[in-house]
Amino acid sequence: MYWTADTLEGLPRGKRVALINSLSGFKSANLLGTRSRQGQENLAIISSCFHLGTDPALMGLIMRPHSVDRHSLEYLEDTGVFTLNAVHDEILDAAHQTAARYPRDQSEFQATGLTAQYQDGFAAPYVAQSHIKYGLSRVESHTLVNNTVMVVGALQHLYVPDSCLAEDGYVDQEKAGTVALSGLDRYHRTRRLCRLSYAKPGTPPKRL
Amino acid sequence: MYWTADTLEGLPRGKRVALINSLSGFKSANLLGTRSRQGQENLAIISSCFHLGTDPALMGLIMRPHSVDRHSLEYLEDTGVFTLNAVHDEILDAAHQTAARYPRDQSEFQATGLTAQYQDGFAAPYVAQSHIKYGLSRVESHTLVNNTVMVVGALQHLYVPDSCLAEDGYVDQEKAGTVALSGLDRYHRTRRLCRLSYAKPGTPPKRL
Numbered sequence: 001m002y003w004t005a006d007t008l009e010g011l012p013r014g015k016r017v018a019l020i021n022s023l024s025g026f027k028s029a030n031l032l033g034t035r036s037r038q039g040q041e042n043l044a045i046i047s048s049c050f051h052l053g054t055d056p057a058l059m060g061l062i063m064r065p066h067s068v069d070r071h072s073l074e075y076l077e078d079t080g081v082f083t084l085n086a087v088h089d090e091i092l093d094a095a096h097q098t099a100a101r102y103p104r105d106q107s108e109f110q111a112t113g114l115t116a117q118y119q120d121g122f123a124a125p126y127v128a129q130s131h132i133k134y135g136l137s138r139v140e141s142h143t144l145v146n147n148t149v150m151v152v153g154a155l156q157h158l159y160v161p162d163s164c165l166a167e168d169g170y171v172d173q174e175k176a177g178t179v180a181l182s183g184l185d186r187y188h189r190t191r192r193l194c195r196l197s198y199a200k201p202g203t204p205p206k207r208l
Numbered sequence: 209m210y211w212t213a214d215t216l217e218g219l220p221r222g223k224r225v226a227l228i229n230s231l232s233g234f235k236s237a238n239l240l241g242t243r244s245r246q247g248q249e250n251l252a253i254i255s256s257c258f259h260l261g262t263d264p265a266l267m268g269l270i271m272r273p274h275s276v277d278r279h280s281l282e283y284l285e286d287t288g289v290f291t292l293n294a295v296h297d298e299i300l301d302a303a304h305q306t307a308a309r310y311p312r313d314q315s316e317f318q319a320t321g322l323t324a325q326y327q328d329g330f331a332a333p334y335v336a337q338s339h340i341k342y343g344l345s346r347v348e349s350h351t352l353v354n355n356t357v358m359v360v361g362a363l364q365h366l367y368v369p370d371s372c373l374a375e376d377g378y379v380d381q382e383k384a385g386t387v388a389l390s391g392l393d394r395y396h397r398t399r400r401l402c403r404l405s406y407a408k409p410g411t412p413p414k415r416l
Contacts, residue, residue: 001373002328003366008265015377020265020363022379023342024257025294026388026398028233048258049232050270053354057216057228060352062258062268086233089401093413100407111409120210134231142350144268144360146261152352155228158211165209169223170391171230179401180234180388183378185416186403190234190388190396193297198393199308201319205301208393 022183029181031095032061033083033116033125034075041116041125042071043098043108047181049084057155059084059136064148071104073149080138081123082153085130088177092187120157131176134158230391237295237389239303240269241324241333242283249324249333250279251306251316255389257292265363267292267344272356279312281357288346289331290361293338296385300395328365339384342366 027047048062076082087095094112109116115128122135136153180188197206235255256270284290295303302320317324323336330343344361372384388396405414
């Protein structure tokens with residue numbers, strides 16, 4: 001199929017949403033944990049979280065202010081802290097369910113059976129059931145042309161099971177059971193194909 | 209393992225880079241195609257490309273200006289157009305190889321054996337071997353705190369094989385052989401676990 005900007009606009013909305021959401025390929029699935037100053041906890045599954053830099057260690061995430069993320073965005077802007085928690089296959093249904101439009105005074109932790117965990121003096125809640133998780137402090141936000149907000153966070157605390165840590169520092173998400181997401185609602189497990197050597201001009205990559 | 213911001217800084221640089229790059233989970237693998245006004249073609253594998261909105265259809269991507277992406281960033285800022293092309297398992301080695309630091313006058317298309325394709329009057333090159341590909345016009349850029357640049361593009365042309373298109377509009381990346389990336393250099397194929405129903409308060413998700 002071939003679409004232009006115009007013919008895309010002519011698609012029924014549901015179909016257009018499914019189509020555009022599935023273009024980029026496989027996405028990470030993480031749970032964003034926040035808590036308001038008043039103590040209200042919030043947990044939201046997010047599919048756009050990415051590495052921004054190593055010195056300092058920065059991560060970015062995309063939040064649509066009119067979606068279910070709006071409480072999360074408010075709390076993280078207000079308190080300046082949030083957590084990211086990898087979604088693995090055993091908590092997949094609960095993680096997906098955090099996307100439901102719960103009222104503000106309903107904690108998605110309680111609604112979905114996931115457990116809020118506080119540790120090492122950090123004010124935002126982790127997901128106890130997640131294996132790979134980290135706490136971040138908000139560095140900056142950028143409001144994009146369509147009112148979507150990009151949040152940049154600096155890594156403050158990081159937890160990775162020893163069994164998921166390779167010698168070179170790589171975190172083996174596959175071993176942790178982490179799922180990949182595609183489109184709005186499809187979840188996948190992965191199977192490692194290969195590791196490729198550092199790319200250099202004139203030398204084809206080797207499979208390590 | 210547990211790290212704080214301070215103990216992370218104490219890690220050897222290579223290990224820290226591998227660690228931070230693999231935190232977010234599985235990432236999409238796409239080839240970014242650009243061409244300068246003078247006709248110089250550039251192709252770069254990117255791992256941070258994501259959906260930003262449907263009305264209008266917007267995608268975002270992250271570029272590190274001091275990395276191999278710098279020619280791409282220059283060309284797309286200058287010409288205002290670029291393409292994204294999904295990486296599938298049969299072009300994986302060539303796609304990875306585009307990350308090598310080629311001199312400016314060397315086209316990554318020629319260097320890696322991928323074929324530049326021009327169609328429907330669009331000025332930026334697609335990858336002929338990719339199955340899922342789209343052309344975008346640059347809408348805005350945001351320079352982040354660490355000089356990383358986030359580019360927002362609006363979808364102008366979109367190509368998806370009929371065989372990879374589900375009835376609801378979903379693009380089946382698994383059918384297209386699209387790979388997922390983790391860390392700096394690990395590539396994965398996927399196996400669909402499930403599709404989950406739209407999340408609503410009070411109703412657990414169904415497996416569709």
